[in-house]
Amino acid sequence: MKRAHEARTRQRAPSARALPDGRVGNPQTKLLAGRSISVPWGCELPKGEKLIQIEVAPDFDSETAIFTGPVT
Numbered sequence: 001m002k003r004a005h006e007a008r009t010r011q012r013a014p015s016a017r018a019l020p021d022g023r024v025g026n027p028q029t030k031l032l033a034g035r036s037i038s039v040p041w042g043c044e045l046p047k048g049e050k051l052i053q054i055e056v057a058p059d060f061d062s063e064t065a066i067f068t069g070p071v072t
Helices: 004-012
Strands: 051-056 065-070
Touching: none
Parallel strands: none
Antiparallel strands: 051 065
């Protein structure tokens, strides 16, 4: 049980890396219901991967939202 919690905590830790335009970390904005936002995040997937699932949460105390879709 401890390992699963540590993995989740490690996964959700905020990034301190600077983006190419000098910004650091995650977007600092509130998103209203029914609206969307685009952010310049990237990841590496195995070659031939056709589906991706992304889990996001605004903080450690909130429920997560899970998005699933095709890799394009």
